[in-house]
Amino acid sequence: MGVRLSWRRRGALLLGMMGASALSCFGSAFSINELGVRASGMGTAFTAVADDGSALFYNPAGIAFQPGKHLQMDSLVVVGLFRFTPSATPVGQVVPANGYSQSIKPHFIPVASMYATAEINKKFTFGFGMFTPFGLSANSTNFHDDDPNLTKFVGRFAGTRARLEEFWFQPTLAYKITDNMSVAVGPAFVHTHLFIEQSFLNPLDDGLTFGRQAANTIFPGVPKEQAAQVIARLLPEGRSRIAGTANTVGFSAGFLYKSPKYKTNIGINYRSAVTNHLSGKASFAFGKGYTLEPYVGSDFLFKAFPNQDIKGTFTTPATYAIGISNTSIANMRISFDFRMQDYKRFSSVPLNFGINEVNTKGVALPVEQRLRFDFQNSYQYAFGVERTISPTLTIRAGYLRDQSPVPDKSTGPLFPDANRNSYMFGGTAKRGTTEYSFFYEAMNFVNRNTNVAENNKVFTNGLYDNFAHLAGLGLRFDMPQLPSLKKFKR
């Protein structure tokens, strides 16, 4: 006999866990795979399993085979250990002995998901999930703005901070076609928040643009390019911050087939791409006391880069997953997933400035600035096993190979990504109608050494040596007394 929590105590526990969910993470580029504790314990190979609330994420058709009403709360904690050692730096650059830490503060990033399912009748099951399939939190800001430039993070012109959260609120309806086959579809309300911070007026890049324009005025008679290089160093360093939100829709669909004869499940899952039309703000700040300031005026750069509202577009990829699982061997479930995410959609992030060089004199901002990333499609191979030790205890293990979609040229402070090999284990203990699950994942990033000529000017070439610890706790319990659902059933 397990300890039975009262509904009130369960609710309080759930609310407490939700309160801790800051919803940010490192993912494959920015995907998050570990949105179910049970699933994560078996390498996220869950498309053909889908037998708990996280099926709403891994394969919504799975909820059709979940009788009764359940509420599930999964929480994930990520500790990312990210380190970058540049292969080249500006002359005189001070680089920490072990490279730059790109770990975020605080080190522990909580990610939470909540799933609820309710069997409506023998054919239909309703579910509602809140989860974050895409998220990112990167921080390479190891400095204060007024620190000497050569002590600052060397790759700051490629980015210093990034934060992305894409929340999916997904009601889902699953239909059991036969006793062994189901389909589901779930439209989703998607809320996205994006924040990007980076330094600009790089003396080797955009600062040169200004330098070229001013070359003949400041250094007449000097070759333009040489003059521009000198002038670019007389500018202050700028910091740009862009933040925006978007509300849009997406949807998920799933299919699950169970073969009792072969004790085999086959699952298919699709989650749509989402094009987020961002609305937000762009703000710019500059160092003071730079050499050219008395000549151009202290408001020159602020007029050239005015704070303003911006529009932008940010696309997250679609996910295609197919999985197979089998329970015919030694009281074990073995499962395998293959997933593809069409990250090719994420080629660029266009940002549109309302106040720009075309409509306002003295402004240096273009009508549209495109942050170009040119991601590749991402492929994931997940393998997991689950063994039932007793009616109240289950243990799991898994492996996930995650092929990074980030090309070398886009590997940097915003996406310090690499191919990953993740090793997981976990377990579930059942007490009464409540399941307590946990998992741990050691995510080892394959060391990545980049050497892209066009990145020389932002100094993001070098060695990316990353590792992440992930751990999660989950609660799943029945909701027999949910009044509204009772009424609905009648």
Add this chain to the structure above:
Amino acid sequence: MQFQSTKRSRFLRACLIAVVAAGAAQAQAKLDTTTFVVLGEGLAAGMANYGLNSTFQTRNFPAVMATQMNTAFPQPLIQPPGIGDVIGYPQREVITPTLPQGTVRVFPEQPNPNDNAPPVFVLNLSVPGHKLVDAINLRPVAPIVQKDMKQTVVNMILGFPQLFFQRTVPLWSQTEYAKAMFPTMALVELGYYEALEAAVAGDPTKIPDPVAWGQSYAQVVQSLRQLQAQVIVTTIPNPIETAYFANPRVAASIVATAPFILTAGYQLTQNDYITRKGMEVIATQFWNRTIGPLPAGSILRANVAADITNRVNALNAQIVNAAKANGAVVYDLNAFLHKIYVTGVTVGTRSINADYFGGFYSLDAVYPGPTGHALIANDILAFLNQTYKTSFSLVDAKTVAAGDPVFAYQKPGNGRYSGQQLRVTDGPADLLLEAEAAAAQEAAAEAAAESAADAPVDTSAEANLDEPAVDAAADAAPNPTEYTVTDSGTAAE
């Protein structure tokens, strides 16, 4: 020429060379030439002949270096005839602009002449007559033309066009200006004017106290290093080894007489020096067939010269210490010019040396002409290549020499004026004749001794005047580093 060196000066020089060599070997930093600034005085500014003007500025050694390094190097070019006082001459009245000057500063030409304007900033911040204390403290002051030439030159170089702006902009001293340019590479050529001033005045005490001077120098280096610039400091050339000072043998070849005429006529020892000023007066006297008293500043006695050399070496030791303490590298300009002084150098078919009219120094006798600057630039570039593993190509000194009037200077050479032609106005009338007879006897004795040894020899006193200007005494002077300078101007240590 004869180099009067004491044991102490030799020791200091040896220590200096050892430290410089060690520093160069240790330096493995990268060199970024994007913003190359030069702090210095007349040498780095390109002062030559009788002022600072664009004719020579465009060919000064920093400009040659910048060209070879393919980096921007806007200079405060001054329209001829130039500005600035020439050391050893009385200070001039400031008349700026003077004919044929217009804007005084050269404005680079634009497609539309109305758009012509000077550069807002310059990177060669060298100011003729600048001492270290000036480099730190002396700022431009309005109006641009002052009664004081030194301040006017500062205004023209460091305050132009800033002094004309309606907007309030900072007026920087040389060091402040250099820092404001955020240099990636800085070359510091300071201290030479302190040494020159003392040597020309014949007053070693004018050379500043080395410890205090060294502390100020270190502050300059440190402030540049704090910007992460690679800093190359140059040692101070020994002014005694410039064309301004000539021993009687060399001076005789310049004023067209025999050495004994000078030693006897002007009461000199072989180790004393006749200054440029002295040679000018002597030449005038000879023109009038007389030998008379010389004005102050014409003779530098050997002991004073040695004292100055020691004090310059002490300043150079401070430079080395400052560089070492702050991660700068030391280019031993003093050693290079010592080599020019001792052995000269062959450019094309001509051997030039540090004598007056020797082809290296201009008419002011302390600053080189374009060929000299090219040779210095090549030696520094070779030093940079060695120190920073760069591969800057060197300039063809022969090509530079082809268009260099300084390179074409020739000494009169033969003894046009004998003892019989000259009359001593302030001494025994037969002084020169006795000296001439003694010299003839001495020459005859030498000839006899050599004849006995079956060695062919020219016994005439005049023939000695045709000897190369590089003398045996100078050859014996300390020669810490060996340079090979080829016809193409390539130089290697």
